[in-house]
Structure formats: structure tokens, C-alpha cells
Amino acid sequence: MPKRLNDSGLLPESLRLPRGHLPRPRLRDALLEAECRLRLLCAPAGSGKSVILSECAQQCPAGTRLVYLDLRGQPLSPEAWLQRLAFALGADSADQAGIRQYLEDHEQPLWLLLDNYPRFPDSELDTLLNDLIVSAPRRIHWWLASRRRPQLQLARLLLEGELFELDGSELAFTESEVADLVQIGGHHWPRPEVQALQKASQGWCAGIRLRLLGLQPGQPPQTERNDVLLLDYLKREVLNELPNDWQHALYSLAQLQEFDAALCEQLLGVGEGAHLLGQLTECGLFIESASEDGKHFRVFTVVAPLLASLLPVTMASALFRKACQWCVSQGQVRSALEYALKAGQPEVAANLMQHYTRDRMLQGRSLALLTQWCSELPESLLASTPRLVLLNAWTQLLCGRLDEAQEHANRLARFMPQPDAQHQQELIAQWKALVANLAFHRGAAEQSRPLLREAIDELPRRAWGQRLFCCALQIEQALIEGRFDEAQELNRQAIKQSREQASLAMESFFALSHVKLLEIRGELLRAETLLKHLYSELNAAWSAEASPMRARVQLRRAALLLQQGRYQEAEASFKSGLQDCLDCVDPAAFWGHLGLAELDALHGDLAGAFSRIADAERLMHFGHISVPLYQGLLLRAKARLWLIQGRAAQAEKALRNLSAEAIHFSPYGMPDLNLRLRLLLLQAQLANGAIVETVDALGAMRRQALEEGRRPLACEVGFSLAEGLYAANRQEHAKQVMLDALSMARQMGLASAERDFALRNPAMMRWAGKAGSHDSVPATLLTPRERDVLKLIAQGYSNQQIADALFISLHTVKTHAQRINCKLGVERRTQAVVRAKELGLAG
Structure with a gap:
């Protein structure tokens, strides 16, 4: 490592690395390898910019002169700045022309490090710096560390390849860097503790350092962060030097989860708010982008709670009231509701909750927020109108809290009778929709069925969300009962209605139902x-x-x-x-x-x-x-593990102890759970030696699955049936059933089903391998076109070469290759070639 970093041969004191320094080659090497005029490190206070500069300075090449100038972030007139620069360079003239000439005449390569560039906007100073950078020879390398983004010709420099920039997100410590820093401090924390520190600090250097400060080697992490230390740091390094109106704006914006220029105008003053936001953002005062379009912002979440605490409570309440009013005017119900609660206006919040449509519950964190809001509002308010009662009932229902949802449904009786027949009929229809959903989720399908039909027929047009939820249960019942064509038609109609309402949430909801249908069919x-x-x-x-x-x-x-x-x-x-x-x-x-x-x-x-x-x-x-x-789903997961462990008796006992209602119940999202539990029970019985009766039951189950079009289930049952037939000494029948199941698994791409069978019965899989060259292996495992593609893959052709040879598109080739892998139960094309040769399909 070269040590002669400046004319004196000594390392400037400001460039010495601190104790406990963690080298960061990820950043250092990227900066050193960049071939450009300007290397810009632009990030808020405490991001570690100066330390990175110091680390790079240690690697200054031999024969290159290094000049370091710490501007301390303070305002400087152009004249004062030129004087300091001239002194650092050793230039005779301290005017702009003189320094330009000095840099032009400087024959030796030069690294000019400008640390802590002035923090407040100064267009005159920025123009001067830009002129020097652009006019200087390419052997002059500028390194600039700044909290604010200076107004230089950065776009031009970037287009010319003369700019390399690191921002706060790139300077943030990664998980592995946090782990190394923790270890340097003498701590040996498990990975979850390291991850928690990285997440809590968002990789912000100062946040990590302050959390580790004062911990003795080997001491476990603190359960709570030291806000006093962090706030003291922020005041000393940032806040105390800000103008009063900037401080007030920053403390105000820290109250908000997200904001844009228009909201700032409403909260911080018309004609001033957007300008203040621009100044705070430009100066790197912990304002970060919250959207891809760059129009929405938030205060850095690590410091936002501390900054928010500096605004008096009365001022914060007034701010929330204004924010609520503005959000209502913009139709932003969720944000308005949150601000109403923070402003201490529960009546306003309850009124806003009534505008929540059912499909909106499926967007973002709406469901969680509704649950939280319900816990914060008085019970008397939540039960004050039928609409609020219904909203809370659906919220609890979608959260899986059936008893709480039932309690809210029971409260609807208090609002009967309604003032007129129309409202009466509508409220009864709403009650039917709710009770039908509750009955379905409790496993009472027969009770649910007529109520669903009546609710769909009687709900008014504006209650399309509730109607669609009822349609979803009709589709689920059809899937459970094997009425797949009916389920598909109902799903098609529901998606159409969702699109008519422009509800992407509901459309997605039904798209997932269609995916489940496709999955059941293989x-x-x-x-x-x-x-x-x-x-x-x-x-x-x-x-x-x-x-x-x-x-x-x-x-x-x-x-x-x-x-x-x-x-x-x-x-x-x-x-x-x-x-x-x-x-x-x-x-x-x-x-x-x-x-x-x-x-x-x-x-x-x-x-x-x-x-x-x-x-x-x-x-x-x-x-x-x-x-x-969830009890059936949990039992299924445990029983599968018990069978793998060879604890078939425990699996059978647990499955038999499940109540008749539970073992026949399929919760929403798993319409074939009842059949999967039945298959597990038969597999456990088979493992426990009940062969004859189990083989008969498996045969009947396989036939039914094939008749209904449940091909993946039929495949898995087929593997178990083959095992049972083999154990019953009916080997020829077992071989045929097993080969049929293997063929079906590979046609559908059910690699896991094949693997599960191989783990349970490796001897039979070896038997299948020997039979691989036999005529009983189906010749239709791959389509003719797929075999053509596979032959060319085996010959080493690329996807593009295959497309050219077969006169098909590249996308079609990739689709064929994916299907080949699925049918052969492999992940890579080389494995596909090997498997195909085993089966005699690649000749």
C-alpha cells in the first residue's frame, strides 16, 4: 500500500481510518476502478462518506499526487473557496482563471478530494466548481463527498462517462457487512440478531455505530435502541444548524408516512410547502423517494420517529386534521382515516370507514389497518350503523376470526326493521351473504348453499363486492365436489364482473381460483x-x-x-x-x-x-x-412427516381421531384437502399392514379421481396403489399401475410426486428403471415437436439455433424446453438429455 499520499509524504490526519474500521471493498474497488473525472458520494449525514474517501485515499497510486480539502459543510463565498483550494494545491493565484491555469499546467496525475462540501444551496459556488471540473485535464480526478446534490452538469458528465456516483442506498451496509462490523466489535451474534440490526438501521452507518456504542465484547444486542444518543447526534450534526422553518417542516413531514408536493403545499403553506420540500430534499435532510415515479417521498424511517417527537403535540394534531381534510378532498380514504385517528377524531374516522368497499380490503395493508382501526375506535361507534357493523364483520371474516365475525353479524338484528321495504330487503340480503360465508367456513356447506344463492339474487347492484365473495364460495363448492366445468363457467362470469367494476383485487382473487382449477386438472x-x-x-x-x-x-x-x-x-x-x-x-x-x-x-x-x-x-x-x-392442513403436514419417519401408526391414529366433520371439510383455498387426508389415511393403513382392504379403497379412489379429471391426485393414488399391489404379490398389475403413474407424472411435470414415491420405495423405482427400455413405456410421453427439440438439445444446439432449424420462434423453443423438463421431471437441459436417453426418447 503506497504511503506517499501528498507532497509532504504524510497521511493527512483527517484521512486516518477510525478505530474498528471495516474495509468495504465493494465500494472502494468500484470507486477506484471508475475511469472518470468526477466521483461523487452524495448521501445524508452519517452515511460513511468521509471514511470511504479515506479508504480510497490509502490506495492512491504511486506517482499520483493527492490533495485533501475538508470544507466542513459550512457556507463559503466563491472567493473564500478559491483561496482554500489554491492554498491546498500550492497555487500562486487564488482566482478562477489562475486555478484553471494551474490545473492545466499540472503534469502529474492529481487526486483532488473535496470532503464535506457546503450543505446549503449555493448556485454561484456550484457553477464555479462545475467550470473547474469540466475545464480541467482528464489527469485531474475530482472526488466529492456531499450531503446535498450540487447543481453541476451531472447529466452531461454521466453521458460522457465522466461521472461515477454513490448515493445513500448504495452506501448502506449490507447484511454481511453488518455481520463483519459486529464481529470486529468482539460480538458473536446469531444471524437473526444481525438481520434485526440491519433492518432496524436500514444499513445507515451512524445508526449501526450508535447501536453498538457502549456494548462490551460478547454482550448481547440491546432490546431497545438508544434514542437519546441518536437524537443528540442528529441535533449536533444536522438540526442545530438548520433555519427554523426548515426544522419545523422536517418535524412536520416526519409525522407522515408519505407525502408529495401538493400535500406539502396544504400543510406547510401555499406557495412555500413545495419549495421547502425541494430544499430539504436537495440538502440531503433524510428525505427519500417513496415511489418509482419520484413524486412521493417519506422521511428516512430510522430517524422519522425521533424527528416527529420534536413537534409539539398540539401542532401535530392540527397537522393531522389538515392532512385528513386534504386526503378526503383527494378521495384518499385510507390515508384520511389514519390521519383522523391520529388527530383524535374518532367520529370522522368511523364515518370514513363506511366508505371502504369490500374489494379494497384486499389491497395493500388495508385488512391489517382495518383490524387496527377497529381496535382503536370505541365499540359504541363501531356498532352505530349497519354499514360499520357489516364492515367489521367482513374484516373479521377475511382475517379468519369466525367467532368475532358471527358476533358482528348478530348485531345486525338491532337495526331491524328498516324504515322502508327496500332497505329492509337489502339488510336481510347483506345478512344472508355474511351468514352464508360463515357457514361455509365452518364446514356447513348444505346450510351455506341456499343462502349464497339468495344473497347473490337479492343483493343490490352497489353491493357487488359482497356478491362476488359469495360467487367465490360457489366456485369453491364446485371445485370441492368435482363440478369443474361449472366452476370454470362461474369463474369466467365472476372475472367479467370484476373487470366491469375495474377491480384488479377481485379479478386477481378469481384468477387464483382458476389457477387452482388448472392445478387440480394437472x-x-x-x-x-x-x-x-x-x-x-x-x-x-x-x-x-x-x-x-x-x-x-x-x-x-x-x-x-x-x-x-x-x-x-x-x-x-x-x-x-x-x-x-x-x-x-x-x-x-x-x-x-x-x-x-x-x-x-x-x-x-x-x-x-x-x-x-x-x-x-x-x-x-x-x-x-x-x-x-387450519386444523386439517396442520394434520396433513404432520402426517406426511410421520410417514417419512416410519411412524405410520401415529399418523393413522391422528387421522382417525379427526372428527368426521373435520376430515370431510376442505377450507377455502384447498378444495381437495378432504381427498388428500383420505389418501394419507390409506397410505398409513398400507404401511401398517392392512393391505387387501387398502388396495381396494385405493383402486376405487383412483378410478374416481380419473373420472372427475383430478389427474395429479390420480397419479399420487396410483403410486400408492402400485405399492399396495406389490405388497399383495400382484406384481404384473403393480408394474402396469406404476408405469401408468410415472407416465402421467412426467406428462404433467409432477417431479415431486415421482420423487416421493422413489423415497418411499426405491426398489420399485429401480424396477421401473429396468423397465425403461420396455415397450410398455408410453411413446407419447413427449409430443413429436418436443422430441424434435430434444434431439437438437442433445446435439448441443442453442435455443436460437433450434428456432432457426425448426422455423419456430425463440419463445416457442423455450416453451417446448420447459415442458420437456417438466414431463421428464428434471430442472436443466443436460438432465433432460440424460433422462430422455434412459427412456429411449432422444434417439
């Missing part, structure tokens, strides 16, 4: 394609906000990927969907835990799988979710 690729399109559409419409619908799309796709044997993709989707569910307090997080448990089991980590199931159960308990909605 059309996994179609289902996955639909989910990918749906996910893209939700992302485009709802940006980055966590959403129950988007989370459920991710979880559904993860389940499909798992069935296809694409385990890494499945794990990523399960984790992403689970996190989205947790962020918006959606009980569907339960599916994420169970999916990850299944993956743990596939990888042989049964202890981890049981732990995941316990997490799922705790989630349901803490959320006060009604037990009938």
Missing part, C-alpha cells in the same frame, strides 16, 4: 404462466407495497414450482410470499410456513420441517384464527 404450466402474468400486473398496479393478493400469487406459484421439482425457485417464492404476508398481516403466511416445511422435508431436515409447522400453528394462535380453518 395443467401446471398453464397455471404457472397465468400466475407470472398476474404477478407482473399486480406489481405494475400496486408498486412495491406489500399486498395480500400479490403474496398469495407468490405462494401459489411456489407450490406449483415445488410440484415440478424446481426447489430453489420454490424456496425463493415461498420466502418472498411469506414475508409479504407478514408485512400486511395476512394469515395466508400460514401457507408459506407449510411450504417451507415441505421443502425442509425434501432436503432431509425433518426437525426443521416440524419447527416450521410449529411456526405456522403459532401464527394461527396469535392471530386468533378459528381452528377449523
Whole structure:
């Protein structure tokens, strides 16, 4: 490492690295490798800009002169700045022309580091700096660290390849860097503690350092952050030097989750608010973008609560009242409601809640917020109108709290009779819709069926949300009972009605129902394609906000990927969907835990799988979710693990102990759970030696599944039937059933079903392998076109070469390749070639 960093041969004191310094090659190397005039580090206070400059200075090349100038962020006149620059350079002249000439004549490569550039807007100073940067020879390298983004010709420099910039998000510490910093401090924290610190600080250097300050080596992390230290830091480094109107604006905006220029005009003064927002943003005062279009902002969440605490309570209440009024005028009901509650106006909040439509509950964190708002409002207000009672009942119902929903439904009787026949009929129809939904979710399908029909017929046109929820249950009942054509037609009509109402949330809701139908029929690729399109559409419409619908799309796709044997993709989707569910307090997080448990089991980590199931159960308990909605799903997950462990007796006992109502009940989202539980029971009986009667039951179940078009279920039952027939010494029949099941699994891409069978009975799979060259292997496993594509893959052709050879599009080639992988139960094209050769399909 070269040490001669300046003319004196000594490292400037300001460039010495601090104690406990963590090298950050990720940033340092990117800056050093950039070939450009200007390297700009622009981020708020405490982001570690000066330390990165120091780290780069340590790597100054031999033969390059380094000049460091700390401007301390203070205002400087152009003359004063030129004098300081001339002194640092050793230039004879301290005017602009003289310094330009000095840099022009300077033959030695020069690194000019300007740290803590003046923090307040100064167009004259910025113009002067821009002139020097643009006019200087390319051997002059400028390094600039600043809280505010200076008004330079940055776009031009960027287009010319003469700018490399790092902002606050790029300077933020990654999880691995936080872990290294914790270790340097002598701490040995488990990964969850490191992740918690990184998340709480958002990687902000000062936030991390202050959290670690005062901890002795080996001491566990503090459960609460030291707000006193952090606030003292903010006052000393940032707030005390701000003008009073800037401080007031910053404290006011910290009260809000999100804001734009128009809201700032309303809250901070017409003709002043937008200008103040621009100044705060330009000067790097913890204002960050909250939307992709750059029109919405928020205060940095790490410091927002502290800054908000500096605004007097009375002023904060007045601010919330004005924000509420503005949001109402803009039709932003959710934000208006939140501000009404914060302003201490429960009556206004209750009135606004009545404008919440049912489909809006499925958007963003609306359902979680409604639950929170209900807990904050007086009970007398919540029960004051039929609309509020209905809203709270549907909120509890969608959260899975059936008993609470029933209590609200019972309260509707207080509002009878209504003043006229029309309102009377409407309220009765609303009650029928609610009671029908409750009956369905309690497993009383026969009680639910007529009420659903009556509610759909009697609900007024404006209650389209409730009507569509009732339609969703009719579709689910059809799926449970195997009436798939009827389910498809009902779904088509419901999607049409959702589109007529321009409700993407409801349309997505029914798209997920259609995906489930495709999955039951074994059309996994179609289902996955639909989910990918749906996910893209939700992302485009709802940006980055966590959403129950988007989370459920991710979880559904993860389940499909798992069935296809694409385990890494499945794990990523399960984790992403689970996190989205947790962020918006959606009980569907339960599916994420169970999916990850299944993956743990596939990888042989049964202890981890049981732990995941316990997490799922705790989630349901803490959320006060009604037990009938999840007990069958939990038992299915546990029974599958018990069978893997060889504890078939325990699995059979637990399944038989389930009540008749529970074992025949399929909760919403899992319309074939009753059949899956029945299959598990038969598998447990088979493992426990009850062969003859179990084989008969499996045969009947397989025939019924095939008749109804439940191909994946028929495939899984077929594998179990083959095992039973083999155990009954009916080997020829067992071989045929097994080969049929293998063929069906590969045609649908059910790699996991094949793998489960192989793990349960490896001897039979070896037997199947020997039979692979036999005529009984179906020749129709791949279509003629798929075999053409596979032959070219085996010859080493790229996708584009295959497209050219077969005169088809590149997209078509990729679709064929994906289907080939699914049918052969593999993930990569090389594996597909090997598997196809085993089956004699690639010749």
C-alpha cells in the first residue's frame, strides 16, 4: 500500500481510518476502478462518506499526487473557496482563471478530494466548481463527498462517462457487512440478531455505530435502541444548524408516512410547502423517494420517529386534521382515516370507514389497518350503523376470526326493521351473504348453499363486492365436489364482473381460483404462466407495497414450482410470499410456513420441517384464527412427516381421531384437502399392514379421481396403489399401475410426486428403471415437436439455433424446453438429455 499520499509524504490526519474500521471493498474497488473525472458520494449525514474517501485515499497510486480539502459543510463565498483550494494545491493565484491555469499546467496525475462540501444551496459556488471540473485535464480526478446534490452538469458528465456516483442506498451496509462490523466489535451474534440490526438501521452507518456504542465484547444486542444518543447526534450534526422553518417542516413531514408536493403545499403553506420540500430534499435532510415515479417521498424511517417527537403535540394534531381534510378532498380514504385517528377524531374516522368497499380490503395493508382501526375506535361507534357493523364483520371474516365475525353479524338484528321495504330487503340480503360465508367456513356447506344463492339474487347492484365473495364460495363448492366445468363457467362470469367494476383485487382473487382449477386438472404450466402474468400486473398496479393478493400469487406459484421439482425457485417464492404476508398481516403466511416445511422435508431436515409447522400453528394462535380453518392442513403436514419417519401408526391414529366433520371439510383455498387426508389415511393403513382392504379403497379412489379429471391426485393414488399391489404379490398389475403413474407424472411435470414415491420405495423405482427400455413405456410421453427439440438439445444446439432449424420462434423453443423438463421431471437441459436417453426418447 503506497504511503506517499501528498507532497509532504504524510497521511493527512483527517484521512486516518477510525478505530474498528471495516474495509468495504465493494465500494472502494468500484470507486477506484471508475475511469472518470468526477466521483461523487452524495448521501445524508452519517452515511460513511468521509471514511470511504479515506479508504480510497490509502490506495492512491504511486506517482499520483493527492490533495485533501475538508470544507466542513459550512457556507463559503466563491472567493473564500478559491483561496482554500489554491492554498491546498500550492497555487500562486487564488482566482478562477489562475486555478484553471494551474490545473492545466499540472503534469502529474492529481487526486483532488473535496470532503464535506457546503450543505446549503449555493448556485454561484456550484457553477464555479462545475467550470473547474469540466475545464480541467482528464489527469485531474475530482472526488466529492456531499450531503446535498450540487447543481453541476451531472447529466452531461454521466453521458460522457465522466461521472461515477454513490448515493445513500448504495452506501448502506449490507447484511454481511453488518455481520463483519459486529464481529470486529468482539460480538458473536446469531444471524437473526444481525438481520434485526440491519433492518432496524436500514444499513445507515451512524445508526449501526450508535447501536453498538457502549456494548462490551460478547454482550448481547440491546432490546431497545438508544434514542437519546441518536437524537443528540442528529441535533449536533444536522438540526442545530438548520433555519427554523426548515426544522419545523422536517418535524412536520416526519409525522407522515408519505407525502408529495401538493400535500406539502396544504400543510406547510401555499406557495412555500413545495419549495421547502425541494430544499430539504436537495440538502440531503433524510428525505427519500417513496415511489418509482419520484413524486412521493417519506422521511428516512430510522430517524422519522425521533424527528416527529420534536413537534409539539398540539401542532401535530392540527397537522393531522389538515392532512385528513386534504386526503378526503383527494378521495384518499385510507390515508384520511389514519390521519383522523391520529388527530383524535374518532367520529370522522368511523364515518370514513363506511366508505371502504369490500374489494379494497384486499389491497395493500388495508385488512391489517382495518383490524387496527377497529381496535382503536370505541365499540359504541363501531356498532352505530349497519354499514360499520357489516364492515367489521367482513374484516373479521377475511382475517379468519369466525367467532368475532358471527358476533358482528348478530348485531345486525338491532337495526331491524328498516324504515322502508327496500332497505329492509337489502339488510336481510347483506345478512344472508355474511351468514352464508360463515357457514361455509365452518364446514356447513348444505346450510351455506341456499343462502349464497339468495344473497347473490337479492343483493343490490352497489353491493357487488359482497356478491362476488359469495360467487367465490360457489366456485369453491364446485371445485370441492368435482363440478369443474361449472366452476370454470362461474369463474369466467365472476372475472367479467370484476373487470366491469375495474377491480384488479377481485379479478386477481378469481384468477387464483382458476389457477387452482388448472392445478387440480394437472395443467401446471398453464397455471404457472397465468400466475407470472398476474404477478407482473399486480406489481405494475400496486408498486412495491406489500399486498395480500400479490403474496398469495407468490405462494401459489411456489407450490406449483415445488410440484415440478424446481426447489430453489420454490424456496425463493415461498420466502418472498411469506414475508409479504407478514408485512400486511395476512394469515395466508400460514401457507408459506407449510411450504417451507415441505421443502425442509425434501432436503432431509425433518426437525426443521416440524419447527416450521410449529411456526405456522403459532401464527394461527396469535392471530386468533378459528381452528377449523387450519386444523386439517396442520394434520396433513404432520402426517406426511410421520410417514417419512416410519411412524405410520401415529399418523393413522391422528387421522382417525379427526372428527368426521373435520376430515370431510376442505377450507377455502384447498378444495381437495378432504381427498388428500383420505389418501394419507390409506397410505398409513398400507404401511401398517392392512393391505387387501387398502388396495381396494385405493383402486376405487383412483378410478374416481380419473373420472372427475383430478389427474395429479390420480397419479399420487396410483403410486400408492402400485405399492399396495406389490405388497399383495400382484406384481404384473403393480408394474402396469406404476408405469401408468410415472407416465402421467412426467406428462404433467409432477417431479415431486415421482420423487416421493422413489423415497418411499426405491426398489420399485429401480424396477421401473429396468423397465425403461420396455415397450410398455408410453411413446407419447413427449409430443413429436418436443422430441424434435430434444434431439437438437442433445446435439448441443442453442435455443436460437433450434428456432432457426425448426422455423419456430425463440419463445416457442423455450416453451417446448420447459415442458420437456417438466414431463421428464428434471430442472436443466443436460438432465433432460440424460433422462430422455434412459427412456429411449432422444434417439
